[in-house]
Amino acid sequence: MGYPIYLDGFASLPLAPEAKEAMLSAWMNPGNAGSPNLAGEQAARTIADGRQDVANLIGASPAEITFTSGATEANNLAILGAARAARRDAPNRNRIIVSAVEHKAVLEPALALRSEGFEVAIVPVDTCGRLDMNAFAKLVDEDLLLASVMLVNNETGVVQPVAEAAALAHQSGALFHTDAAQAAGKIEIDVFDLDVDYLTLSAHKCYGPMGIGALYVSAGAPKPSPLVLGGGQQGGMRPGTEPVALIAGFGAAAKVAKDRLAHDGAHCKSLIDLLVQSLQLRQLRFRQVTGDASTVPGSASLQLLGVDADELCARIAPQVSLSTGSACTSGQIKSSHVLESIGLSDLEARGVIRILCNRYQDREEILAAAAYIAEAYALSHLATGEVPQ
Structure with missing residues (x-):
């Protein structure tokens, strides 16, 4: 790994x-x-x-x-x-x-x-x-x-x-x-x-x-x-x-993508399911932004409650590569137009991470990633000083 x-x-x-x-x-x-x-x-x-x-x-x-x-x-x-x-x-x-x-x-x-x-x-x-x-x-x-x-x-x-x-x-x-x-x-x-x-x-x-x-x-x-x-x-x-x-x-x-499509889809779905379940077991508070919409296998858009996603990603950068739902525009942090379009406020969007697993990963990697995310979640907080419970 x-x-x-x-x-x-x-x-x-x-x-x-x-x-x-x-x-x-x-x-x-x-x-x-x-x-x-x-x-x-x-x-x-x-x-x-x-x-x-x-x-x-x-x-x-x-x-x-x-x-x-x-x-x-x-x-x-x-x-x-x-x-x-x-x-x-x-x-x-x-x-x-x-x-x-x-x-x-x-x-x-x-x-x-x-x-x-x-x-x-x-x-x-x-x-x-x-x-x-x-x-x-x-x-x-x-x-x-x-x-x-x-x-x-x-x-x-x-x-x-x-x-x-x-x-x-x-x-x-x-x-x-x-x-x-x-x-x-x-x-x-x-x-x-x-x-x-x-x-x-x-x-x-x-x-x-x-x-x-x-x-x-x-x-x-x-x-x-x-x-x-x-x-x-x-x-x-x-x-x-x-x-x-x-x-x-x-x-x-x-x-290769055409030949492996079914196998890759099943594999990546199992990985994202494992990640989400592991985060739930570690008692992270989050919601899936996409609700009941159909999504590609291996993907998740998660709004972490009470946490600034940029801060979380910075904490685990040496261990896990993630992206967030915000970007720096003209020196100001602004949520993406996609998250705005689905009704998230700037504050809510600041808690969003996007994830897509790939065909070359295994369960060990995903469980390790969940552990790092959970550790960073416990340490991160919004400007209000709220600490996740």
Whole structure:
């Protein structure tokens, strides 16, 4: 068992050994996939194999996969690029709708479209973090151009009703995007079952390398306008020399994730159940922020009562890696927009920790983490001086 025990899987997951091996092998070839020589052909084959494995993970065709520098770029390409391209074909549609709990990589591009004349509406969620389908349905009409609802939230792990939302959007003739960065490798994804036009992926959220992501663009959907110009790679939608080794690592991670999906899900669920039970036995006072909402296996968003989560995390930093529900903005501690959206006050959000276990952990690690968290909980307190009992 190594330290610190890593429970910050929503931020990034460990690199799969298979992905590391694939990248090391690819790095041995200096070829550029655009070069008409043997080294270039080998690089092109590596890219094709990686694209096939990523496509297989979500039930897509390789031709529908465009590699990007990560989920942030893929989300920007989906929101900005797709909205601009689609409006050329449907000039009377100008509404974009997104959920209140989207990642900033979706929210900020959507809001930026207001300066281009788009109407942008934000759909609320309930107190468990689930999309308010009634509010969503009221915004779906002939003015809607594009809707975006994430498949899994990056702070709470809540699984959203994407298939239902996509069906509603399509009934009005609109397009639909989902950010599936936190879903890949954790739950099954099938783009045909979801019936989405665009879908975002991130390699390092499914045991692949950082610095590589992908955008699925359905064969029947408008091709997003490129955000970057200067090359013909990937059909011109995302020009630039492809990072062969990163694509190889992404593909290898995707293949393993697909093969191990059921096993990993059961294993990670058992670990988070053990952690929660252990914290309860140690008499920590907390509540699960997500209530009865469906969440990805291995995840938990816990509001520790009477404790400042940032202080707790600082106490156990050498032993356990955790994330909290707050962030420092302009020198002030502010709760995340996700926790605000589900109704938590700044004070309540300051007690929230987010946890995601991973496939490489065992019961010994989880029990040790619970012990460290419980010890820190007993020592931590809010500014009021309250000491947990």
